[in-house]
Amino acid sequence: xxxxxxxxxxxxxxxxACAVAIEKKVGRLSGVGRAEVxxxxxxxxxxxxxxxxxxxxxxxxxxxxxxxxxxxKTREVIIPIEGMTCAACSRAVxxxxxxxxGVKEGSVNLATEKARVIYDPQxxxxxxxxxxxxxxxxxxxxxxxxxxxDEARKRREREISTMWTKFIVALVFTAPLFxxxxxxxxxxxxxxxxxxxSNPLNFALTQLILTLxxxxxxxxxxxxxxxxxxxxxxxxxxLVAMGTSAAFIYSLYALWQxxxxxxxxxxxxxxxxxxxxxxxxxxxxxxxxxxxxxxxxAIKKLMDLAPKTAIVIQGDQEIIVPIEEVEEGDxxxxxxxxSIPTDGEVVQGLTSIDESMLTGESIPVQKKAGDxxxxxxLNKTGSIHFxxxxxxxxxxxxxxxxxxxxxxxxxxxxxxMADIISGYFVPIVFGxxxxxxxxxxxxxxSAIFSLTIFISVLVxxxxxxxxxxxxxxxxxxxxxxxxxxxxxxxxxALETAHKVDTVILDKTGTITTGEPKVTDILVYSGIExxxxxRLAASAERGSEHPLGEAILEAALEQDMGLESxxxxxxxxxxxxxxxxxxxxxxxxNKRLMDDRGIEISEALDDAQRLSQEGKTPMYISxxxxxxxxxxxxxxxxxxxxxxxxxxxxxxxEVIMITGDNEKTAQAIAKEVGIDRVxxxxxxxxxxxxxxxxxxxxxxxxxxxxxxxxxxxxxQAEIGIAIGSGTDVAMESADIVLMRxxxxxxxxxxxxxxxxxxxxxxxxxxxxxxxxxxxxxxAGLLHIFGGPxxxxxxxxLAMAFSSVSVVTNALxxxxxxxxx
Numbered sequence: 001x002x003x004x005x006x007x008x009x010x011x012x013x014x015x016x017a018c019a020v021a022i023e024k025k026v027g028r029l030s031g032v033g034r035a036e037v038x039x040x041x042x043x044x045x046x047x048x049x050x051x052x053x054x055x056x057x058x059x060x061x062x063x064x065x066x067x068x069x070x071x072x073k074t075r076e077v078i079i080p081i082e083g084m085t086c087a088a089c090s091r092a093v094x095x096x097x098x099x100x101x102g103v104k105e106g107s108v109n110l111a112t113e114k115a116r117v118i119y120d121p122q123x124x125x126x127x128x129x130x131x132x133x134x135x136x137x138x139x140x141x142x143x144x145x146x147x148x149x150d151e152a153r154k155r156r157e158r159e160i161s162t163m164w165t166k167f168i169v170a171l172v173f174t175a176p177l178f179x180x181x182x183x184x185x186x187x188x189x190x191x192x193x194x195x196x197x198s199n200p201l202n203f204a205l206t207q208l209i210l211t212l213x214x215x216x217x218x219x220x221x222x223x224x225x226x227x228x229x230x231x232x233x234x235x236x237x238x239l240v241a242m243g244t245s246a247a248f249i250y251s252l253y254a255l256w257q258x259x260x261x262x263x264x265x266x267x268x269x270x271x272x273x274x275x276x277x278x279x280x281x282x283x284x285x286x287x288x289x290x291x292x293x294x295x296x297x298a299i300k301k302l303m304d305l306a307p308k309t310a311i312v313i314q315g316d317q318e319i320i321v322p323i324e325e326v327e328e329g330d331x332x333x334x335x336x337x338x339s340i341p342t343d344g345e346v347v348q349g350l351t352s353i354d355e356s357m358l359t360g361e362s363i364p365v366q367k368k369a370g371d372x373x374x375x376x377x378l379n380k381t382g383s384i385h386f387x388x389x390x391x392x393x394x395x396x397x398x399x400x401x402x403x404x405x406x407x408x409x410x411x412x413x414x415x416x417m418a419d420i421i422s423g424y425f426v427p428i429v430f431g432x433x434x435x436x437x438x439x440x441x442x443x444x445x446s447a448i449f450s451l452t453i454f455i456s457v458l459v460x461x462x463x464x465x466x467x468x469x470x471x472x473x474x475x476x477x478x479x480x481x482x483x484x485x486x487x488x489x490x491x492x493a494l495e496t497a498h499k500v501d502t503v504i505l506d507k508t509g510t511i512t513t514g515e516p517k518v519t520d521i522l523v524y525s526g527i528e529x530x531x532x533x534r535l536a537a538s539a540e541r542g543s544e545h546p547l548g549e550a551i552l553e554a555a556l557e558q559d560m561g562l563e564s565x566x567x568x569x570x571x572x573x574x575x576x577x578x579x580x581x582x583x584x585x586x587x588x589n590k591r592l593m594d595d596r597g598i599e600i601s602e603a604l605d606d607a608q609r610l611s612q613e614g615k616t617p618m619y620i621s622x623x624x625x626x627x628x629x630x631x632x633x634x635x636x637x638x639x640x641x642x643x644x645x646x647x648x649x650x651x652x653e654v655i656m657i658t659g660d661n662e663k664t665a666q667a668i669a670k671e672v673g674i675d676r677v678x679x680x681x682x683x684x685x686x687x688x689x690x691x692x693x694x695x696x697x698x699x700x701x702x703x704x705x706x707x708x709x710x711x712x713x714x715q716a717e718i719g720i721a722i723g724s725g726t727d728v729a730m731e732s733a734d735i736v737l738m739r740x741x742x743x744x745x746x747x748x749x750x751x752x753x754x755x756x757x758x759x760x761x762x763x764x765x766x767x768x769x770x771x772x773x774x775x776x777x778a779g780l781l782h783i784f785g786g787p788x789x790x791x792x793x794x795x796l797a798m799a800f801s802s803v804s805v806v807t808n809a810l811x812x813x814x815x816x817x818x819x
Contacts, residue, residue: 003033003047006054007406009069010042010061014224014237014285016467018066020423021233025064026057036411039464040471044068065227074104077126077322079115080141081108081133089138096136100124126322127314156289163286166217170282174275177210181272200266204255207271211248218278234426236463240281242430243458243791244274250451268448270455277459277795284799288464291472291806302401302482305376310341313385330388334379342375342388343395349384353377403487403736407478412491414759415470418766425463429774433457436778452791456777460794464802465769469762472809477755480815485738486748493734495759497718497752499699503647503745504678504690504712506704507658507665510722510742511672512634514705516546518554519615520631522606525622532628534560536620539578539585542568547616548576548587550632575618586621593619593626600626614660614667636672643742644673650749653698657681657689657712686712703745720745747817758812762805769801 013019019037022044026035031052036045046057058068084090090110097106097115102123108115117129133140180203184190196203215222218240225241228234247270257265310326311318311333318333323341326332331347334340340353352364355377364380367373373386376397392398437454441447474491481488488494508514521529537555540548542565555562567579574595575588586596590607593600598621600607606629607617615633619626647654657678658665665679678689690700690712702709702716713719713733721733722740737744773794782788 003049006046006048006057008044008046008054008057008061010037010044011067011069012224013037013039013042013066014220015039015235015464016418017233017235017423017426017463018228019467021228021231021235022061022064022066024233024423026060029056029060032057038411038471039467040475041405042069063231064233065224065231074118075121075322075324076116076118077129079117079129079133081113081115082139082141084108084110084113084138086110092136093133093138096132097129100128100132103129121324126325127319130319160286160289163282163289167279167282167286169217170214170275170279173210173213174272174279177207177214177275178272180210181207181269196266197263200258200263203266204258204269204271207269208251208255211251211271211275214275214278215244215248218282221278221281234430236426236461238426239429239458239461240277243433243455244277246451247271247273247277247455247791250448270451273455273791276792277455280792280795280799284801284803287800287803288468288806291803291810302376302397302404305339306395306397307339307341311335324392326388326391328388328391331385332388333383333385335383336379336381338379340373340375340377340379340386343390344373344375344386344388346371346373346384346386349382351382351384352380354380400482400487400738403489404478404482407474407488407490407494412470412474412495412759414495414756414763415491418466418469418763421466425461425466425770429458429461432774432778440779449788452788453777453779455791456789456794457774459791460773460777460789460798461770462766462773462798462801465766465805466763468802468805468809469766470759472806473755473758473762473812476809476812477751477758477815480812481748481751484744484747484751484817485741486744486751487736487738488748488751489734489736493718494752494755497701497735497749498756500652500701500718500749502653502655502693502698503701503703503749504655504657504693504716505674505742506686506702506709506712507656507660507668508634509705510703511640511656511668511674512636514634516550516616516632517635518550518630519633519635520610521628522603522631523628524602525625525627527622527627529628530558530560532620533558533630534562535580535583535585535622535627536587536618536630538563538580539565539568539576539587541565542578543570543576545570545576547618547632551618551630583622584624587618587630590619593621596621596624598624598626602626603629611663612667614664614671636668637742639741639743640672643745646743646746647749648673650746650753652749655693657686659683683709684711687715690715701745701749703742705740720748743817750817751815754815755812758809762808765808766801766805769797773797773801 010022016039019039022037023035026032026044026046029048029052031049032046033049034045034047037043044061048057061068081093084093087110090108093115094106094108097103097108097117100119102120103117104120105118106115115133119129130140179188180190180194184196193199194203194206221237221240221244225235225237229238251270251274254265254268306323308323309320310323312321312326313331313333326342332341332344346367346369348369350366350368352366353373354364355374367384374397375395390396393402433454436457437450440453441450470491474494477494478488505511518533521533523529523532533551533555537552537560540552541562543549563580565578565580569577571577571588571592574592575586578585586592586598590600598619600619603619603626610617610629610631615631617629617631620628620630644654653675655676655678656665656669656674659681660679662677662679665677669677681689686709690702693700700716701718701720702712703720703722704713705722713721718735719733720735720737722737735748737748777789777794779788
């Protein structure tokens with residue numbers, strides 16, 4: 001039974017331990033095949049059977065202690081209105097809007113002359129709201145609709161703003177707290193009424209008062225931390241909550257002792273440790289959130305390509321509607337400088353369109369009636385009308401965004417070890433902290449010393465760095481690929497591509513254009529080359545053979561006046577015969593000439609040479625005499641030679657696979673610099689040839705574009721589909737090249753190598769940091785006479801460990817192809 005796939009956005013996660021807890025909880029549901037949480041993208045991907053409902057999955061997430069972010073079911077629009085002159089006008093419009101079924105909230109502001117409407121698009125269309133305003137006697141102007149991208153961006157901005165506010169509040173109170181607690185130790189002036197020696201109670205109470213606001217703004221560390229502990233899946237917040245709670249409770253005990261007259265306890269307060277730990281971790285979390293937001297810039301750029309509205313022709317009017325309300329078959333108007341709202345077919349007008357943002361191809365493409373346009377591309381010169389053929393989630397841009405989002409949310413095999421460790425990390429750290437604290441206390445150290453050890457161990461440990469090491473790099477890597485027209489479908493594909501040592505290229509449509517072209521015209525009996533081409537093209541007007549079509553196209557490109565054949569006859573396997581202007585003509589191979597007794601000895605050397613160059617020579621006779629040869633070949637793509645050089649620079653072996661004969665294949669291979677040729681391979685045998693190479697230990701990337709390439713793409717470790725190829729080839733591929741440019745194969749493999757290097761650097765730092773930091777916090781250096789780690793320094797290290805991992809991942813944004 002095929003499993004359903006759902007993606008849910010999760011709120012409330014603060015580290016990888018949270019992600020592991022959700023995976024375990026959802027994964028235990030009967031009927032769930034796979035549950036995978038990506039902490040960086042805050043997304044849960046679930047594959048499940050029909051018996052498990054989406055509500056069951058949401059319930060499991062809530063039971064784990066987290067929330068599922070609900071999809072927006074309403075839409076908000078701002079409608080400028082012309083013609084309102086007084087409060088009565090605005091009330092009339094308000095009543096008209098709010099009477100509509102599906103309108104949840106409508107308010108009209110006379111001062112700004114705008115209506116703000118929240119409505120259910122399943123019940124009410126925006127055109128209904130516009131009509132209601134018109135019927136009320138007023139004129140709605142251009143509408144500004146808020147897209148899901150805007151909503152996501154605003155949510156992220158609100159989150160960052162809130163975190164900065166919390167950090168600043170904590171800092172405002174923690175800075176004087178730290179000064180009061182530590183200043184007197186280094187001779188800094190402290191007000192007399194707060195001197196620890198003369199006024200210990202004031203000294204202690206002031207610190208308590210300044211600590212409470214910091215605890216208040218960091219309340220989530222405690223609510224989330226203790227809740228997850230009670231549910232048996234402690235996370236990073238639990239470590240912070242336990243460490244700071246221990247310090248705070250001990251400080252309250254010391255304060256109580258001061259109130260009882262034991263002034264010496266004024267030197268045993270840990271209030272400043274609590275405040276500084278919370279402040280530094282809030283700073284780290286804020287910087288991490290900012291950096292994580294930047295890792296998904298590529299998705300935002302893609303989403304921003306699609307305009308929020310479209311101009312649709314309804315009757316004899318041009319109406320502006322939200323892009324979500326455009327339907328298949330609508331006629332859409334696009335003016336110069338505007339973006340194409342959706343996929344479609346031009347019905348009127350002539351223009352050039354810049355598709356670089358989707359394909360990476362910098363040269364604008366000319367479009368006329370009958371040509372396809374792609375949503376998100378930019379109309380440069382003329383005004384066009386086009387019929388929408390794909391809308392909403394079916395457009396090419398929507399599919400690309402979905403593919404990149406899925407890739408960014410997927411996990412690479414290299415992340416598995418970090419995930420396993422993250423699942424046990426927090427309980428192990430609790431154990432180490434407790435054992436270290438008890439160990440020092442038993443060895444004769446004071447309770448304060450042991451408490452310092454316990455707090456330092458809990459605070460320095462950072463599961464976030466482990467959890468962010470892989471997904472952030474994958475997010476940036478796949479996003480960077482999309483910017484260059486390379487769509488990488490999963491984290492696994494991104495990782496596997498760096499292991500490839502052999503690239504197999506299908507010839508037709510990959511190395512070559514896949515469209516035969518006339519390459520040479522040779523004449524033998526005094527006839528002009530142009531005349532020979534004109535006559536040959538006239539004869540081929542009735543032919544459907546690709547070689548004949550190539551000759552006909554060459555003549556049409558030169559605007560030659562063609563004749564209609566008086567007689568035409570196709571001779572299968574040989575060529576054609578035709579009568580043009582009372583001249584008997586033959587076009588075909590050597591067998592045809594031999595069968596009709598045409599003398600071709602003077603042309604045999606030329607024909608042999610052309611064949612060795614990978615071209616197909618076609619003999620042409622007129623009235624029984626050889627007139628010339630026209631050679632046709634599937635010509636190389638402009639980029640093929642450079643592409644293969646780039647693959648060689650990456651130390652990759654390049655193999656060409658083709659159904660052509662050995663001689664033709666070798667000629668093409670020599671021209672482009674191919675290392676090895678697999679010739680005369682039938683389409684169904686391509687996958688078997690790849691299997692044979694894999695048995696020799698080779699890691700294969702197969703590059704192809706056709707339906708018959710699909711099994712080979714699936715067999716290879718990495719299947720790479722050329723973007724102009726078939727949908728079937730793209731379905732079977734792990735990587736899709738949007739530009740149909742072979743140089744992008746090296747871009748994909750280079751990006752994979754850079755990304756995996758980045759992930760290894762992140763993992764090395766994350767493991768290294770925790771492996772070194774926790775023993776130091778436990779007092780390892782102190783055993784050998786070294787210093788004891790202050791909990792505040794531990795908090796600083798912890799705060800910046802995850803920031804450093806994300807910052808390192810962001811370096812991938814500077815990736816540039818070497819070509």
